[in-house]
Amino acid sequence: MALETCIAFLLADSYDTDDCLILKKNKFRKRRKTRMKQELQLNDNMQRGHGERHIFNTVLHSLSICEFKSHFLLTPTQTEELVRLLAPFKWSAIRQEGWTVWHGVLASLWALSTKESYQSVACRFHVTESLICDQLDEFCTLVTSNLANAIHWPQGEEAETSVDGFFSTVGLPDTLCVVGTGFIPIEKPTDVPDPEVYKDAGQSYFVKIMAFCNHRGRFTYVAAQHPRNWHNSRILLATEVGKALQEDPVALLHGKHIVGDSTFPLSEHFLTPFPDHGTLGQKKVCYNQKVHAALTVVQGSIHNLRSCFQRIECLQKHSICQTKTAIEACCILHSMFLETYNVPVDCMEDDVTQEPFHELPYGHSGSLGGISKRQDIAASLGRSTKKRKYMYK
Template sequence: MALETCIAFLLADELDADECIYFKPRTPHKARKNRDFEVLFVDDEDEEGEDEGRRNYFSATVPSLSVLDFQKYFQLTQTQVEELASLLSPFEWATSKLEGWTVMHAVLASLWTLSTLESLSSVAARFHTNESLIHQQLNEFCTHVNANFAQKICWPKWKEADASVSGFSTSIGLPGTVCVVGTCVIPIERPSDVPDPEAYQDSEKAYSVKLMAFCNHQGGFTHVTAEHPGKWHNSRVLLETEVGRALQEDPVNLLRGKHIIGDATFPLSEHILTPFPDYGTLGEKKLRYNLKVQAALQVIQASLHNLRSKFQRLRCLQMNSITQTSLAVKTCCIIYNMYLKSNNGAYVENIEEHSDVQEPFYELPNGHSGSLGGISKRQDIAASLGRKPKKDSTKGYYRLWYEA
């Protein structure tokens, strides 16, 4: 019942947000649940001076929710939202003592906030509360999700690693690949919880952090980090991540002979394979290898594209704390993984988002063309690739597993 009541406020898309801010708190509604999760709201009693049209909107025109509609608004299934609220209920919430405000309100309000670019004041109006509460609730939600669902993002090992290698080999034709790595920039406000806030400012005076993500053959995130300045080069960010440190200290335990695929901004090694530099003189095998690398990279590009499409707030994250920013980004990635597993794959043609263009690592002052092991391994894989397969019913596009 609490879930249905919350949804009525959230789905009032036709209400003008500015006018909604001035509404008085509503009296509780009685809900009647019909087939296909239909919800009709009836007021207990008329409120003096309340706009009749808006009251009728809530009582008569709130749309029913199908499974797909629910996921469209909240990114999770109804069952997942109910489970999430149930699992988060035992934890301490600062708003737990507020009359009429439940954990379900907190979950739905936070999912709505992360999924849209709607102002916090407008989100607050939907719940008949204030902006500071929505902001506080979002921070609490992200903290609890990270503390209790972090296992939704985990590095593939053993059977999971073998499945990812098999998946990349089957769909892309690139053997030995366990993960792909990619990045995107997350705009933020000037951070107040770091020693040097200007380190997060780029040449255009905008503040940002860099999201570096690794994913498996299905597009599921296996490791993410979002706490380093957006202007940092990818190779520098990599060194500061847990994966980067593991590659330096114990790559055998991390990869067990397998490798990661990255673009030219990463250093070539036997653990991270990158494309051959193309100066117009590459042979057929090297060109074929580069095409397969690009196809593999489209998996992470698609996941990052969809992450920001589903969670619009990441395109303009109104936070001035690196700690809270990192928690919010990781929360979106955790929810993305939960959502990914409940949907079938989809096709993608092109991902045209190049906001994070950087120089190739081998062109940097301190860069190099690759380790001897990496150069040899890349040559061997390129030499082993067979003829280019014929185009199939997918019209030549590689299949990338992610949600629509």
Template structure:
């Protein structure tokens, strides 16, 4: 099936008659124009060039308002993704007439919707098993070839994030913020203890823990531990948690991470003041700013699940494959943020957990963390008073 026919069929249910007729007319006109400018293919290289021309023509015809709602990426980003993945060995691309372009578009479509795999297969006139195999392979290739799309920020990037949090939230020396969510999964078959992933309602899911910069871009993602693990336990098992214990200066260079009260307070990881209804104005102000930071991470996780709705129904029995799918969507989300500004909304955590200091093995925080949190809260108060005093002097002058 030709690529243009594939996409036309794919989108046919999404447009009204007038829009679809216009799309088809424009695509036909551009194909005819392109065919007059081409010679007959004489070798494999020419045929590949012809396919790329057709791909470009179809994408240009699809530049309409809701292209993003189907594929999440822009046409140019989609083409770049195809270019990066085309040289890879696709064992699932085995059907006659089926190309890497089909595989990428079908995978983006499958990740962006909650359509059943059977329905996606019908759209592309292929077997349901091919859709599932191809999606797994797409996620494997994306996470291995675009791994740098999610990276811990250092140097200039880190300084930009610090400045961003200071200007938008008002907390100094904040490198990133951590948020959590969960991803449903079928009873896993690739872990020693599947029942560890069982929730109280009998279903299974994994914990998604994500670190974000001031723009909501993912800088580190973990998606492999049971949802019912406490956040502090998940953090301790991640690479970030290990680095915080072993060499926090190399990881943060004097900066800190912001998290909610389920994480242990330290000089390198700041949390809110416990609210016993006796907080002073400075501590309340500090907590409000922390909540604004947390909104960045939780907002990104909420938007991630909205853009890539397949995360709500992956229907996989593998923790490993589920983790790859989650990281793939996070990589695509970072690409999505390059061209679209996403408003941040305050979204709550996926579940209520006890604050870390109330756990049997918990504590109120390290001395360095307690002192640093107090100093920042006090500085917020002093900054406010200084601004008022300065304004008064200026007015009198």
């Protein structure tokens, strides 16, 4: 599509769908052939890089930085970096309309940022609804296939920085990551043996996100394909992190630990709150408060993910695989460009339907190493013999 089409939809954000349809009929119908000829001529006469930079500069001059970010989630500089990273790869969907990578990235970011219908998004870009859907699927696949390293388990200096960050901000020592969960509504899946396991009591279908974050809210591992009804302890065992905790926790954590809520099993590598029956001592209460504060980091990131990438609440996919790819792509973009800082406590999203792990028929109160470690940390709270390091930047 021509450059003027892209600019027109940006400047016409205040129009509703009917306005867009009228605009399309009255203003663009007679000029479609001319625009296609201009696009072909542009591609023939300009190098690809120069043409895409021209598009970017025009869009940038049309919108302020705040306006640009409100439409596309990222700043112009971040968007330019994303285009640079994705440009070398083959884009099949954008060739249908003669789009450049810039068009594909901008359209996909717009679609991910809003809950408006695919038809409405297509109207804004003056293309077909099927192209918007195909473009979005391809964008998410390219992001997850080629930028997956944006979500990685902290090692070395990065791990030490996360440990220092949690100690400085919430006062929990040796904490490498925190884990939390969230729910994403889906259509009835057709690519799994038993779609009914994804149905909740209200007859709606959901997948559960299980996300691990460092001290700054950056995702370090995400699983987004399991049923909401599965208990957190079961999902953990099905993840790569859970398997590593079973097989070689030292190689994964190097003496550090993960923090989660009471739905997970307690061990020396995975700390949870003390069960509170109203008889906890002051230090155990203080420990639980610090665990709660640490968990707000990951819950805040999940909250921020769903607030920014509103499309994941209405993907309208009947495929767990496609849903998983879209969610992971959003998590990658979040970790690359939208890290969460100083998350408010009210972002907590506890699953009140899940029983604590120790109350399950197959549950237990924790390993001896975990019980001892949790007791030692609680007993140490309030000591001032060692000053905290302030590494939170």
